[in-house]
Amino acid sequence: MPRRPMRPRRLFHPSFLPCRLVVPPPPQLHRADAQTARQLEGSVTSMGRKIIDISDLSGKPFVPGDEPVRVVVLEHPDLPGHPVQLEALLAEVAPGMDAALTVAVVEVHVPGESGPRRLVVDADDFDALATETPMAELLQTAPTAKASKSASRTSATGSGINYATLEHAGRPHRGRVTDAEARIVREHLEEVNARLAREGHRQIDPGNPADAARYGFEVTAPASEAS
Secondary structure, three states: OOOOOOOOOOOOOHHHOOOOOOOOOOOOOOHHHHHHHHHHHHHHHHHHHHHHOEOOOOOOEOOOOOOOEEEEEOOOOOOOOOOEEEEEOHHHHHHHHHOOOOEEEEEEOOOOOOOOEEEEEEHHHHHOOOOOOOHHHHHHHOOOOOOOHHHHOOOOOOOOOOOOOOOOOOOOOOOOOOHHHHHHHHHOHHHHHHHHHHHOOOOOOOOOHHHHHHHOOOOOOOHHHHO
């Protein structure tokens, strides 16, 4: 009797068994939890707005709809040597705008002085200096002035002002003090301090270690320390 051929046997391994992976859905926040999250998010946002968006003048926080104005302070006796900017509401700045003066900025060139004196004068007071012809008419017919040499040169600070002149030496500014400026301050300290006082700046004190280091003054130790 003929022998029947053997059928191939199928081998199964547990790793070959078909399977279905069931991934649970992401957990849903409870309604109360979602509301708490929104409240926390709103509190963080409002906290950041209170810290950043406030008026520099009054300290009051800006509210939605406010449009802050930018105030750039160019000159002030207490400036750190460079312009600064502030943010405030227009209503807070309006009193200063109403009190703004109309001024005339002039240079007075005095014979014998190394540089001109820069003056800021009330326009009405300056107009009153003209006793024969009205100042408005004088200004229209007067010849064009030539720029002063000190204004045409630029200093190492890049501000367009040459501080190595008697006109500007010692005035607060950014950048280092050049040897030429320091020498002018040392040699003409009384005149420099008089100009700084007129302009509303702090005067230079040779006994102050910071001023001494900045302008090259020699600081003498007190007698008690020297002995």
